[in-house]
Amino acid sequence: xxxxxxxxxxxxxxxxxxxxxxxxxxxxxxxxxxxxxxxxxxxxxxxxxxxxxxxxxxxxxxxxxxxxxxxxxxxxxxxxxxxxxxxxxxxxxxxxxxxxxxxxxxxxxxxxxxxxxxxxxxxxxxxxxxxxxxxxxxxx
Amino acid sequence: xxxxxxxxxxxxxxxxxxxxxxxxxxxxxxxxxxxxxxxxxxxxxxxxxxxxxxxxxxxxxxxxxxxxxxxxxxxxxxxxxxxxxxxxxxxxxxxxxxxxxxxxxxxxxxxxxxxxxxxxxxxxxxxxxxxxxxxxxxxxxxxxxxxxxxxxxxxxxxxxxxxxxxxxxxxxxxxxxxxxxxxxxxxxxxxxxxxxxxxxxxxxxxxxxxxxxxxxxxxxxxxxxxxxxxxxxxxxxxxxxxx
Numbered sequence: 142x143x144x145x146x147x148x149x150x151x152x153x154x155x156x157x158x159x160x161x162x163x164x165x166x167x168x169x170x171x172x173x174x175x176x177x178x179x180x181x182x183x184x185x186x187x188x189x190x191x192x193x194x195x196x197x198x199x200x201x202x203x204x205x206x207x208x209x210x211x212x213x214x215x216x217x218x219x220x221x222x223x224x225x226x227x228x229x230x231x232x233x234x235x236x237x238x239x240x241x242x243x244x245x246x247x248x249x250x251x252x253x254x255x256x257x258x259x260x261x262x263x264x265x266x267x268x269x270x271x272x273x274x275x276x277x278x279x280x281x
Numbered sequence: 282x283x284x285x286x287x288x289x290x291x292x293x294x295x296x297x298x299x300x301x302x303x304x305x306x307x308x309x310x311x312x313x314x315x316x317x318x319x320x321x322x323x324x325x326x327x328x329x330x331x332x333x334x335x336x337x338x339x340x341x342x343x344x345x346x347x348x349x350x351x352x353x354x355x356x357x358x359x360x361x362x363x364x365x366x367x368x369x370x371x372x373x374x375x376x377x378x379x380x381x382x383x384x385x386x387x388x389x390x391x392x393x394x395x396x397x398x399x400x401x402x403x404x405x406x407x408x409x410x411x412x413x414x415x416x417x418x419x420x421x422x423x424x425x426x427x428x429x430x431x432x433x434x435x436x437x438x439x440x441x442x443x444x445x446x447x448x449x450x451x452x453x454x455x456x457x458x459x460x461x462x463x464x465x466x467x468x469x470x471x472x473x474x475x476x477x478x479x480x481x482x483x484x485x486x487x488x489x490x491x492x493x494x495x496x497x498x499x500x501x502x503x504x505x506x507x508x509x510x511x512x513x514x515x516x517x518x519x520x521x522x523x524x
Contacts (some may be wrong), residue, residue, distance in 0.1 A: 170312035225493035227486035
């Protein structure tokens with residue numbers, strides 16, 4: 142197969158002399174990319190009462206046959222934490238009791254948003270609401 | 282003024298907002314310069330993951346895999362940093378895991394702002410199956426494996442809206458993005474309490490590092506006696522909507 146290059150420069154740069162950093166697109170490179178149906182938003186209210194264990198917040202079937210790169214942002218809708226947004230995994234407790242964690246992980250077939258509760262007593266989590274924005278990339 | 286843009290599937294390219302585009306030559310994507318995996322042993326370890334040779338501190342991202350599950354690396358706990366020459370793991374782990382990394386062909390310490398060209402969303406109205414596909418070298422453009430493509434306009438990409446960094450250590454900062462929605466972001470820190478100057482690591486939210494946003498600004502706060510230099514990327518993609 143012959144080597145043919147497709148590239149587009151950013152504004153102000155000559156495509157014939159631009160460095161890779163000055164290109165908007167080049168077929169010499171791969172880029173993070175995702176299918177439309179592998180991007181989503183999920184709202185969740187932590188059960189009240191809450192107990193020790195794992196709560197599945199969302200399961201997304203991707204069936205890619207490999208573990209893709211993923212990312213997920215949490216939005217704290219009730220102002221429970223100091224941060225409004227967080228990238229998962231996020232330790233979801235105040236101060237020293239960092240034993241409850243929101244995670245977004247993938248296997249070769251599914252991605253899951255979960256809340257793993259290691260310490261339910263005195264937790265601030267029960268009844269609080271969160272929104273998750275997830276992306277499952279095509280890239281592995 | 283020349284250029285090219287491709288809308289996401291279902292949107293008319295003539296009326297699509299910036300975030301409804303799959304691509305525009307008006308702003309950059311994140312080209313992957315190097316990627317791979319590295320087995321991290323338990324205990325206190327220091328590994329040079331890769332000598333990237335870029336001559337600048339690059340944007341990078343890491344994931345961790347253990348027990349058949351892969352997730353973004355817990356950067357509140359694990360310490361991976363980039364310098365102008367290499368990507369390094371330096372820290373302690375209670376168990377073995379596989380580190381996945383991507384180093385991007387983009388300078389982390391760079392001030393850049395893309396234009397906000399079209400901020401009003403268009404309704405989905407275009408049912409035509411049009412688009413652009415660019416395969417990677419040696420791969421067929423007819424491939425059914427999405428990984429064989431450099432770019433496809435029927436896929437979404439991480440479009441960079443704004444990047445920046447501080448040169449004087451601070452505990453808090455505010456960036457004006459003007460996107461009209463709360464955007465996705467990545468944060469990095471030159472944490473001189475943990476690493477040396479010139480070593481930049483991913484900064485994750487914790488109970489003492491907060492991120493908040495309005496539709497026009499992004500703010501970060503470190504609730505600590507320490508002050509560091511920071512770098513950030515803001516994407517043309519909402520953090521709390523499908524977009």
